[in-house]
Amino acid sequence: MKTAAEYLESMRGLNPRIFLGGKQVNLLENPTTMTVVRANARVYELAQDLQYQEIMTAVSPYTGKRVSRCLHIAQSIHDLEMRAEMALLTSQMLGTCNYRCVGADTLNALAGVTWEMDRDLGTDYHQRFIKYLKYLQENDLAVSGAVTDPKGERTKRPAQQEDPDVYVHVVEKRSDGIVVRGAKVSQSGAIGCHETVVIPTMAMRPGEENFAVAFAVPNGAPGITYISQYTPFTAEREVMPDVKYLGNPLYGQRETCTMVFENVFVPWERVFLCGETQFTGKLIARFAKTHRMNCGGACKVGFADLIIGASQLAAEYAGVQKAPHIVEKITDMIRIRETCYACSVAAAVKGREEPTGSGFYQPDDIFGNVAKLTVADGFWEIMKWAGDIGGGMAVTMPSELELENTETAHYVKKFFKAAASAGLRLRIAKFIQNWCAGLHGAGTWHGAGSPQAQKMALYALTDLEKKKKLAKNLAGIAE
Ligand SMILES: Cc1cc2nc3c(=O)[nH]c(=O)nc-3n(C[C@H](O)[C@H](O)[C@H](O)COP(=O)(O)OP(=O)(O)OC[C@H]3O[C@@H](n4cnc5c(N)ncnc54)[C@H](O)[C@@H]3O)c2cc1C
Known part of the structure; x- marks a missing residue:
C-alpha cells in the first residue's frame, strides 16, 4: 500500500486541467487544491497506522493482500461496520471529506450490479470490473465517485433536455471503446484522486440507453476539465499569510468541482454498464x-x-x-x-x-x-x-x-x-x-x-x- 509520501509523489505525475476563481491553477501549487491533496495524503497515512488497521484496511479476496478499505468490496457485516467506522474516523481526523468515500461506494454498488448483469445477460462486465478493481488495489489508487449530473430542467427526462450534455451520455460506440460527453457536478476531491468512477445519477428508462453508462477514467484524461468551487473560504485561503489563522488550517473545506467530459474516450475494459437501462435503478439504489x-x-x-x-x-x-x-x-x-x-x-x-x-x-x-x-x-x-x-x-x-x-x-x-x-x-x-x-x-x-x-x-x-x-x-x- 502507498505511503503518504508515495501518494504525493504520484500526484506529481498528473496534470489535471483545473480552473478555480477564473484562472487555470496547478493542483500542487494552489493553496485550495492542495487541501484536497493534503487530506488524501492523511488518509493514506491513517491506513499505514497499525492502530487503525482494522478500520482503514481489509484483506482483498482478489489480491490476497491487505488493501485500503476505500477499495474493498464489503464481504460481511463486519466489513460494513468497519466501512462506517472509516467514515467516522476520517471525518474526525480531517474535518472535511475523505475524498475516496464516494468512489468506495460506487465500487461497492458496481460489484453487485455487474455480477448480476453477467449472470442474467451473459455479459463480461463483472470480469472487467474485478480486473479494474485489482488494478486499483494493487496500485492503491485514490478513486473519486461521480454520480450527480447537472440535470438541467428537472421536469424533463434526460433525452428531452434541450442540451443532452446535462446528463453524461455515450455519443459514440467504437470497436475499442466508447466516447462520452456531459458533466458531473459537486465532485468531491476528483482533482486529487488518481481515478474517477462514473455512474448514472438515477434510474434510466427504455429509450435512455445512451444515458445508462458506468465507467472509469484516469485523472486528467484527454477531454476532462475540472472547474473548482469558489467560496469566501477560497478567497480567505488565498490571502492569509499563514494557514494557522484559518478555521480548518490543513484540510480546509469540502472541496468539489464540476467535472466536464468533452468527447472523452473510454476503452471497453473500463466500461461497466452501457445501455442496460434495467440495471441502472439497482445501481443507484445500492450506491x-x-x-x-x-x-x-x-x-x-x-x-x-x-x-x-x-x-x-x-x-x-x-x-x-x-x-x-x-x-x-x-x-x-x-x-x-x-x-x-x-x-x-x-x-x-x-x-x-x-x-x-x-x-x-x-x-x-x-x-x-x-x-x-x-x-x-x-x-x-x-x-x-x-x-x-x-x-x-x-x-x-x-x-x-x-x-x-x-x-x-x-x-x-x-x-x-x-x-x-x-x-x-x-x-x-x-x-x-x-x-x-x-x-x-x-x-x-x-x-x-x-x-x-x-x-x-x-x-x-x-x-x-x-x-x-x-x-x-x-x-x-x-x-
Ligand atoms: C459538499 C458536497 C459534496 C458532494 N460530493 C459529491 C461527489 O463526490 N460526487 C457526486 O456525484 N455528488 C456529490 N455531491 C452531490 C450531491 O449528491 C447532490 O448535491 C444531491 O444529490 C442533490 O442534488 P443537487 O445538488 O443536484 O440538488 P437538486 O436536485 O438541484 O435539489 C434542489 C432541490 O430540488 C428538489 N428537486 C430536485 N429534483 C426534483 C424533482 N424532479 N422534482 C421535485 N423536486 C426536485 C430537491 O429535493 C431539493 O429540494 C455533493 C454535494 C455536496 C453538497
Missing part, C-alpha cells in the same frame, strides 16, 4: 444505501465530534461550562450525535448479502435512509448550539492577525481574554465559524442526496399494510 450509511450518516458523526469538542472548549475558555443550560445544550448535541451514530451502526449490522449468492454485502436501506435524514436535521441543530455556546464572537471576532499587529495586539489581548487567553479564544471561535457560518450546513443537507429523496425511499420501503394490520388487531377492527 445510495451504502453512501447514506457512510457519507450521510457516520461521516457527519465525526464532524459532530469536532463541533461538540470545540463548543465545550469555547464554554471552558469563557468560564460558562458549568452553567446548567450549557451542560444541557452540550448534552443535546451528544444525544443527536449518538442517534446518528446508532442509525449508521444499525444500517451496517442489519445489512445483508446483496445480490443473494454474490458474496457482496450492502447496508440496510431503511436505517441508511434514516441515518441520512437524522443527520440532515441534526447537523443544523448541533450547529445551532455551537453558535449559541460560541457566542456572537464566532462571527464577530477580529482576526488572529490582530495579535501580531503592535497597534491592535494589546486591545485584542485585553478585551478577548476570559478564562483563557485571547489567542485561544480567537482560535476556537474561528474553528466554530468554519462549521456554523460556512459551507457545512447546506453541504451536509444535500451530500448523499437531498432529504426529499430519503423521505420518498423511506415511505416506499415501509410496510404500512403490516402496521395497519397490527393497529386493527388491537383496536378490534374486523376485516
Whole structure:
C-alpha cells in the first residue's frame, strides 16, 4: 500500500486541467487544491497506522493482500461496520471529506450490479470490473465517485433536455471503446484522486440507453476539465499569510468541482454498464444505501465530534461550562450525535448479502435512509448550539492577525481574554465559524442526496399494510 509520501509523489505525475476563481491553477501549487491533496495524503497515512488497521484496511479476496478499505468490496457485516467506522474516523481526523468515500461506494454498488448483469445477460462486465478493481488495489489508487449530473430542467427526462450534455451520455460506440460527453457536478476531491468512477445519477428508462453508462477514467484524461468551487473560504485561503489563522488550517473545506467530459474516450475494459437501462435503478439504489450509511450518516458523526469538542472548549475558555443550560445544550448535541451514530451502526449490522449468492454485502436501506435524514436535521441543530455556546464572537471576532499587529495586539489581548487567553479564544471561535457560518450546513443537507429523496425511499420501503394490520388487531377492527 502507498505511503503518504508515495501518494504525493504520484500526484506529481498528473496534470489535471483545473480552473478555480477564473484562472487555470496547478493542483500542487494552489493553496485550495492542495487541501484536497493534503487530506488524501492523511488518509493514506491513517491506513499505514497499525492502530487503525482494522478500520482503514481489509484483506482483498482478489489480491490476497491487505488493501485500503476505500477499495474493498464489503464481504460481511463486519466489513460494513468497519466501512462506517472509516467514515467516522476520517471525518474526525480531517474535518472535511475523505475524498475516496464516494468512489468506495460506487465500487461497492458496481460489484453487485455487474455480477448480476453477467449472470442474467451473459455479459463480461463483472470480469472487467474485478480486473479494474485489482488494478486499483494493487496500485492503491485514490478513486473519486461521480454520480450527480447537472440535470438541467428537472421536469424533463434526460433525452428531452434541450442540451443532452446535462446528463453524461455515450455519443459514440467504437470497436475499442466508447466516447462520452456531459458533466458531473459537486465532485468531491476528483482533482486529487488518481481515478474517477462514473455512474448514472438515477434510474434510466427504455429509450435512455445512451444515458445508462458506468465507467472509469484516469485523472486528467484527454477531454476532462475540472472547474473548482469558489467560496469566501477560497478567497480567505488565498490571502492569509499563514494557514494557522484559518478555521480548518490543513484540510480546509469540502472541496468539489464540476467535472466536464468533452468527447472523452473510454476503452471497453473500463466500461461497466452501457445501455442496460434495467440495471441502472439497482445501481443507484445500492450506491445510495451504502453512501447514506457512510457519507450521510457516520461521516457527519465525526464532524459532530469536532463541533461538540470545540463548543465545550469555547464554554471552558469563557468560564460558562458549568452553567446548567450549557451542560444541557452540550448534552443535546451528544444525544443527536449518538442517534446518528446508532442509525449508521444499525444500517451496517442489519445489512445483508446483496445480490443473494454474490458474496457482496450492502447496508440496510431503511436505517441508511434514516441515518441520512437524522443527520440532515441534526447537523443544523448541533450547529445551532455551537453558535449559541460560541457566542456572537464566532462571527464577530477580529482576526488572529490582530495579535501580531503592535497597534491592535494589546486591545485584542485585553478585551478577548476570559478564562483563557485571547489567542485561544480567537482560535476556537474561528474553528466554530468554519462549521456554523460556512459551507457545512447546506453541504451536509444535500451530500448523499437531498432529504426529499430519503423521505420518498423511506415511505416506499415501509410496510404500512403490516402496521395497519397490527393497529386493527388491537383496536378490534374486523376485516
Ligand atoms: C459538499 C458536497 C459534496 C458532494 N460530493 C459529491 C461527489 O463526490 N460526487 C457526486 O456525484 N455528488 C456529490 N455531491 C452531490 C450531491 O449528491 C447532490 O448535491 C444531491 O444529490 C442533490 O442534488 P443537487 O445538488 O443536484 O440538488 P437538486 O436536485 O438541484 O435539489 C434542489 C432541490 O430540488 C428538489 N428537486 C430536485 N429534483 C426534483 C424533482 N424532479 N422534482 C421535485 N423536486 C426536485 C430537491 O429535493 C431539493 O429540494 C455533493 C454535494 C455536496 C453538497
